[in-house]
Amino acid sequence: MKEYYFDNSATSSPKPKSVLEKVQEAILEFNGNPGRSGYKKAIKIDREIYNTREKIAKFFNISNPLQIAFTTNASExxxxxxxxxxxxxxxxxxxxxxxxxxxxxxxxxxxxxNVSLSYLEPYESSEKLLENLSSLLREDTKAIVIxxxxxxxxxxxxxxxxGKFCKEKNLLFIVDASQSAGFLPIDVKKSNxxxxxxxxxxxLFGIxxxxxxxxxxGINLTPTLEGGTGSFSKLKRQPKVMPENLECGTLNTPGILSLGAGIDFINSIGIENITKHEYALTKLFIDEIKKLKNVIIYGDKNIFRGPVVSINIEGIESSELAGILDExxxxxxxxxxxxxxLAHEYIGTYDYGCVRFSFGYFNTEEEILYATNAIKEISEYILKEYS
Ligand SMILES: Cc1ncc(COP(=O)(O)O)c(C=O)c1O
Structure with missing residues (x-):
């Protein structure tokens, strides 16, 4: 039976073939320790890793690729x-x-x-956003993390x-792009x-x-991890320069090269085409689901949103619904x-959660309609059984 994968917010699946081939190449051809040795193969690996830094820099409009450090994930x-x-x-x-x-x-x-926190809520207009930000701003506000x-x-x-607000108010702006990088264009300069x-x-389609x-x-982060960097070996503490400041221990060459191949894949399709395709799927899903009276869709149904839709069917636990969808x-x-x-508190599902559908580039309209028909079937069954 065909698998219908709608969990791309957790991890994208499948990965492009070119990404899988690059991982294989990384393991077969580039199996040495990057940044450590001077033989030809090691230098080739260093070059491949630097190329990936350059690809990422271009992708996010970053001037200096060395200001990008590789980590294990967004959480790190x-x-x-x-x-x-x-x-x-x-x-x-x-x-x-x-x-x-x-x-x-x-x-x-x-x-x-002794840091205090304030929480911005979703807004319906740019004016409201600025109004909300201004009302949260204090004399001791140092940063916005969003x-x-x-x-x-x-x-x-x-x-x-x-970002413009941060620049005007002299605040540091930290962005979590976990769900957006590869779906929407991001320009670090334009967004400050x-x-x-x-x-x-x-x-981003990496592994x-x-x-x-x-x-x-100009920003110097105090490293959380210290250890081998393959450079500045006589320094007693972690080097202060990027990327070594944040890169501790042997780098994940297959992962890095997979990320580079993922970015190549996105560029070959055009990120605007990816946005268009995934948004069209999301809209189709919402339009179909809106017709079902006992299905709740969370978040504003009418605005441009990322390819994520969370729902519940009245009268059934979210875990049970996900179980039926799977089984x-x-x-x-x-x-x-x-x-x-806090998101669940805000949308009112803190006690019972909800079922998230998240779409990816490889999903098709036919798959969306299969999912909406499945939800329709379940919702009609629930209505019939419990009313
Ligand atoms: C908004 C957001 N931030 C951060 C993360 C953490 O990403 P990772 O698990 O790759 O560290 C996720 C993962 O689901 C996410 O959705």
């Missing part, structure tokens, strides 16, 4: 950023739509460093407007982003275990709380 990048900035006795603005990868390091600052696209409702934060955190295995962080020149229809979704407790 966000920890490096939030804990490494040395925030203390100050105030930070974040949002109700944050993932625990942002919330937990922020709560660490709250508990240990999730570009919600992994629960698909809400898209206007990072260009928020000081630190960009991303993961490689979602819309699991690779992520990255861009840190603007009866071979549909992969994610139920529960999606590591975003």
């Amino acid at each position: 990048s966000l920890n490096f950023a939030i804990r490494g900035m040395g925030f203390e006795n100050c105030h930070i603005i974040t949002s109700v739509y944050e993932h625990n990868s942002v919330l937990r390091p922020l709560h660490f600052l709250e508990d240990e460093k 999730n570009h696209i919600s992994n629960v409702t698909g809400f898209v934060m206007d990072i260009e407007k928020i 982003i000081n630190i960009l955190c991303f993961t490689g295995h979602k819309s 699991q275990g690779i992520g990255g962080i861009y840190v603007e020149e 009866e229809f071979n549909i992969c979704t994610r139920s529960g709380f999606h590591c975003a407790p």
Whole structure:
């Protein structure tokens, strides 16, 4: 039976063939330790890794590729950023739509460093966004840490407007691009982003275990990890220069090269075509589901959103619904709380969660209609059985 994969917010599947081939090449051809030795193969690996830094830099409009460090995932990048900035006795603005990868390091600052937090809510217009930001701003506000696209409702934060606000108010701007990188274009200069955190295995099509962080020149993060870098070996502490400052131990060559191949794949399709395709699928899904009276769709149904739609069917637990979708229809979704407790509090599903459908470039209209028909069948059964 064909598998219908709608869990791309968790990790994209399938990966492009070119990514799989690159991973194989990395393991077969480039199996040496990068940045450590001077023989021909090691130099070739270094070059491949630098090429990937350049691809990422071009992709996000970053001037200096060496300001990008490879990490294991967005969670690590966000920890490096939030804990490494040395925030203390100050105030930070974040949002109700944050993932625990942002919330937990922020709560660490709250508990240990006397940092207070305020939470931006989704807004319906640019005027309202600025009004909300201004009302949260305090004299001791030092930074805004924001999730570009919600992994629960698909809400898209206007990072260009928020970045402009940060610049005007002299605040540091940290963006979690886990759900947006590879779906929407991101330009760190246009959006005044000081630190960009991303993961490689979602819309960037890399394999699991690779992520990255861009840190603007002039910002020095205190490294959370210290150890071998293959350079500055006589220094007693971690080098202060990027990327070594944040790259500790042997790099994940297969992961890095997979990320480079993922970006090549996106460029070959054109990111605007990816946005268009995934948005069309999302809209089709919502339009079909809207017709079912006992199905609840979370978030605003009428605005442009990321390819994420969370739903519930009245009268059935979200975990049971996801179970039926899997068992009866071979549909992969994610139920529960999606590591975003405040988002569930905000949309009113804190007690029971919801079922998330997240679409990817390889999904088709036919697959969407299969899913909406499955939901229709289940919702009609529930109505008949329980009314
Ligand atoms: C919005 C958001 N931020 C951060 C993360 C963490 O990404 P990773 O698990 O790759 O560290 C996720 C993962 O689902 C996410 O959706």
